[in-house]
Amino acid sequence: MDAPGKVTGTALYAADFALPGMLYGKVLRSSEPHARLVRIDAGRAARLPGVRAVITAADVPDVRYGGSVKDERVFARDRIRFAGQPLAAVAATSPDAAAAALTAIEVVCEPLRPVFDVAAALAPGAPLVHDAWASYTALPILHRDGNVCNRARIVVGDVERGFVEADRVFENRFTTSSVHQGYTEPRAAVAQWDSSGQVTVWSNTQLPFEIQTTLAEILQLPPSKVRVIVPGIGGGFGGKLRIGVEHFAALLAMKTGRPVKVMTTSEEELTAAYARQPATVAVKTGVTNDGRLTAREARLWFDTGAFAGSGPGVASVATLMLAGPYRIPNLLLEGFAVYTNKTNFGSFRAPSGPQANFAVESQMDIIADALGLDPLELRLKNIVREGEEGPTGQVLTAVGLEECLRRAADAIGWRDRRPEVGRGKGIACGWWTTTGGSSGVYVKVNPDGTVALNTGAAEIGTAALTGAAQVLAEDLGVQMADINVVSADTLSTPFDFGAQGSRTAFAVGNACRAAVADLKRQILALASKHLGVEESALALREGSVVGAGKRATLGELARISQASGGGLIAHGTFVAPPTPYDTKRVEGHVYPAFHSPSFHAHATDLSVDAETGEITIHRYVVAQDVGFAMNPAAIEGQIEGGVAQGLGQALSEEIVYENGRVLNANLTDYKMPTARDVPRVESILVQHPSLVGPFGAKGVGEPPNIEPPAAIANAVASATGVRITSLPITAEKVALALRERAK
Amino acid sequence: MTRIALSLTINGQTHDVLAEPHRTLLDVLRTDLGLIGTKENCLEAECGVCTVLLEGAAVNACILLAAQCQGRAIVTIEGLAAPGQLHPLQRAFIDHGAVQCGYCIPGMILAAKAYLDTNPEPDGDGVREALAGNLCRCTGYQRIIDAVLSAARALRTSPPSQAAR
Amino acid sequence: MTFDYHEPTSVREAIELSARFGGDGRFLAGGTDLMVQIHRGRLNPRHVVSLQCVPGLDGIEVDGAVRLGARVTHRRLESAEAFQGALRGLAEGAEVVGGHQVRNVATVGGNIVNASPAADVVVVLLALDATLTCLGPAGERTVALDGFATAPGVTGLRPNELLTRASFPRLAPRSATVFLKAGRRRAMEISIACVAARVTLDDLERCQDVRIALGAVAPTAIRARAAERHLEARPLTDGLMRETGRIAAAECRPIGDVRASARYRALLVATLVPRALARCLERIKLGAP
Structure with missing residues (x-):
């Protein structure tokens, strides 16, 4: 659906997004894997040419956030927990000036005994990565204990009895390495604040609504003051689900009063992103x-x-x-x-x-x-x-x-x-x-007979929204070419659980079916009145309502509705029923x-x-x-x-x-x-x-x-x-x- | 920082820009000239998303200084076909479903163009070799290879009237 | 972070600029290494002297000897008619470097002065007994490629000198060259081990002249001299080739790093050397009248 823009280079991705007067942000990351952060001095960096702001933990609200366990902060405050952890961020007039400023920030830290793998973390007497883990807010369902932040368990029958029933018992051990999603577009975000105190963030996230919630938590704002828009995504594969650079862009933009763009480097991707768990x-x-x-x-x-x-x-x-x-x-x-x-x-x-x-x-x-x-x-x-x-x-x-x-x-x-x-x-x-989760869509028939699909899901290249549009076209009896998609803007599009878990075509497609059911009722009622034909004798076919030898195009009906009834518009929602x-x-x-x-x-x-x-x-x-x-x-x-x-x-x-x-x-x-x-x-x-x-x-x-x-x-x-x-x-x-x- | 005056010939048009001498062609294309079809990623000539044509040859714009490009003809994805038109390669990529997220595609198409210009009758292995410098993480490459082979056939039977400049 | 850019138009001018900037200056050819080093913050030159407008550095000349200008690109090596026959190993060394984009700009001279132990073309040139021509304020000198690199990134190039070309003698009749490399992928790989072999047979099918060069298994590209000696005046039997591989594996000094272990590198040498020799033999037989 969006291929022509992509092959001609006109499709806009978050990495391409720019605003007038925009500054460039970069993040200083720890080189130590585990240390006490003694001091961080950004004074010299802040005075360098082109530098407009340097922020550290001291400049941001002391908030711990996270999905299932709230254990993460924007910047390390007193403790560094991995090599790559953010310590400070800089906004400057060029990426080069920002990079130069990073090297001028002085960090003093005292190394602590680390745990580099699971075996070390589970060993008796192992240092705790989070001393205060028990005090963190977390999903109550989790089984947490020291360095174990969850133990999920399934028990069925009696395995000991099962092993006795067996003729042979096989025991094997396997290991896997971490691998990166390898999306070709780095994670990128541009943030801009307006005079009403609302921040807009253009980001290549797969989950705009989750980023909105997390940003609101970090910035201590009501979510309505945070607007997340996804211009386009160059691959995600799960790596662009959680907050990555959006918060740095928003905080630097707040501090400087200018739009700020932050984009990752390959080094950051491979050291401080969301690669697959080993x-x-x-x-x-x-x-x-x-x-x-x-x-x-x-x-x-x-x-x-x-x-x-x-x-x-x-x-x-x-x-x-x-x-x-x-x-x-x-x-x-x-x-x-x-x-x-x-x-x-x-x-x-x-x-x-x-x-x-x-x-x-x-x-x-x-x-x-x-x-x-x-x-x-x-x-x-x-x-x-x-x-x-x-x-x-x-x-x-x-x-x-x-x-x-x-x-x-x-x-x-x-x-x-x-x-x-x-x-x-x-x-x-x-x-x-x-994956389940809910999806909502608005569907509108335009006066020229085309159809607008408004969804909170982002198209990440899987053609999942094309699939949803296909469902819509099929149900409404129109051509695919007549469907236009507006997507992934937390302010204007309905909620969507996001482009994750193989769910987009499935859930948005079903929401489209629900919307079409409503829309059809509206269309047939209007057509019946307009054509003077019983509703039961009418059907949607090739962009028109036909029946009893009469015909009204969808465009015609939309125009009538706009003149007299506010237009043909419907919403549909879907949530996967729970699986018992x-x-x-x-x-x-x-x-x-x-x-x-x-x-x-x-x-x-x-x-x-x-x-x-x-x-x-x-x-x-x-x-x-x-x-x-x-x-x-x-x-x-x-x-x-x-x-x-x-x-x-x-x-x-x-x-x-x-x-x-x-x-x-x-x-x-x-x-x-x-x-x-x-x-x-x-x-x-x-x-x-x-x-x-x-x-x-x-x-x-x-x-x-x-x-x-x-x-x-x-x-x-x-x-x-x-x-x-x-x-x-x-x-x-x-x-x-x-x-x-x-x- | 001192800037130098550069006169760059991109897609047949001359662009005059002032830029620090260390800045790359990629940076100048995207930041100064708004030619965002040339993509940015690894900045170390490993991924190929920044591929442009320099005197007809595929190069990585991320390791090429803008200053090196004076007086040499550059073609970016924006210059492959006239506005509103598609080069046979672009057409073939769409028709073969070779485009998913699309971020690697401009570089992929330009690398393919440079290859077909000198190898009009390629086989699949040749195309794979020619595109090895362009990483794609979405497609598994198959549809891209098929698109290039199909475009090669189309170009042999009817070369584009509006050839790349 | 930034630097001044210079574009000399003669060898003389290039050397003068280099003399003036000393350690603050760097020559730029294809930029496939220099620009990456600058990007990673490992190099921070104040002056970059581009060689792209210096005439006389991009020739491939074949007469009594073969001369490669320092700015000859990998793509030209792989497509040159001169390197499709007995010198095929040179094209093979060139065509496995990076992708087309890299090979369109990466140069022979850059490959040599970078002194990476894994530089594929350098390994082939080593097997070809290449010599280097270096031009400095004091004039031109010729040095052997073998021994030119002394450590990773370190060469015998003097301050203010410019490497202008690499030369090697033409091959005798009944000769062949082969290049083989191992990497984790089939393209875009820095060799975890590579081997170049050059074999000339006499009329009795015995080795008259043999060179075996190895890459990525020592601090510099090296010749496997003991392995070469082992073949002197002997016919290339399967057993002998395998023995030779083991000798080469014993004389290389690989390290273990993120790309491969030392043990695997040595194992690859033991495997690739006999394969390269066998392929040379095959080529000589195919090429024989």
């Missing part, structure tokens, strides 16, 4: 000799970094992923979000999905190998089926998993799993949620059931160079149950992109830490796949319509990112016999593992 996963699974799963005890520890952020919620989601899409009668599943002296990790496309799936799907192949079963057969024997229960007791419907597995396996040629030496095929499957689950099975759980779950299987065929360990992917197949394929090309685009990102995490990407500092905070050494690295992805769209989604659609954006690490790990094991249990699966790891085995 994880350690321990999985213990009991199985009978014929391959029936009897029990699983699994724990996943997320390094959430210095602040809770999305950690408590993602740790909850992780427990559902640890169950896998399998029927296991006895479960003890725990997800932990653990504070460390690292950046606050966050949500990245299907948060927790790849980490948990890598562990459980790798183990499924380990089990199959040990029992001499075909990995596909083992899965088919244990997957959840229509009408069965999920791990927390939700009743599963529209379960397309078997079809996904069979079609992916057929497409990859599963029967010939090891076609030659050093070549093998792997398969992995999973499930995922379609067994509350007795969960503790500390923020996300106890998957709404309208999707199911998927990935299969790949690859070769491994026995000497260098280099992996060459020949084919990659995805079979995804999308419910209903509203726009197949757009869905395939989501699958191709999600797999490319997943392959990055599987093979090449990792943010490398040493003593709390990032060693590769640049795009030279943070290795995202190039056009030469990504294979052609073959998509199979499986359609088992959901009960709730528009026309049966399910969320499609996140799932393709989940299975690539496990599918690759399984194929590498099939090709070489070597099992890699940590991500990324670099050529080096494979080569050295092959060497070890040869000894």
